Amino acid sequence: MSNELNVALTEEELLLRLGNTEDNFVERKSISDWKDWLKTVVAFANSCPIGFPGLLFIGVNDDGTVQRLNEPVGLEKLQKSLAEKINEAWPPIYFLPTILRKEDREFLVVLVPGSPQRPHFAGQSYVRVGPETRRVSEDQFDNLILQRSGKGRELVKMIGKQIAWEMFGRQGGGAQAVVADCNQFFITLDGGSYKRCFPIDWITISFDPTNQRPHLMVHYP
16 A cells, blocks of 8 residues: 655645635545545545545535534544545555644545555455455455456466466477466466466467467567
């Protein structure tokens, strides 16, 4: 989970943005509008440039004025409620809440940088492990995303199966192996006496009809 903001905003700049027209990077919500907090944070993490923050103002009216409340609201408690909502997202989202004051009224601004781990979703993802339903780990989630690509999906299907591979380019070679693992970046082959990893971008998938097994052509640049 990235914890870097590529753009540093001062308190004066945040207050200036408070009154700006809502755009791709600014959203204002009232204290009672808690149902949309998570949706807005997920949208910022998925849409803002990597490291560039979207700003969610909480306790603010649509015109940029700070809410005048009949009863005081503890912003520390509000931050805890906010964290509980945002922690429902998957993969986890980095966010930075800050309490600001304007005209003797306090409100909350939440900085949410564009995330390199996107896409994020407003809820956990689950998989079946034997007879149990479990939350996905980050590795399992990455594997699910990988399966959305045609090549990645086919390579994941080969895990645990025997294949033949052949290398072309500046290096040659080839052998039989079992596909031991595959992630979004590379595939791991286990030949018993050796292990090799190849970037997915190097691989073209073919088929060996004589031996009825996949044939991976590895194009060494």
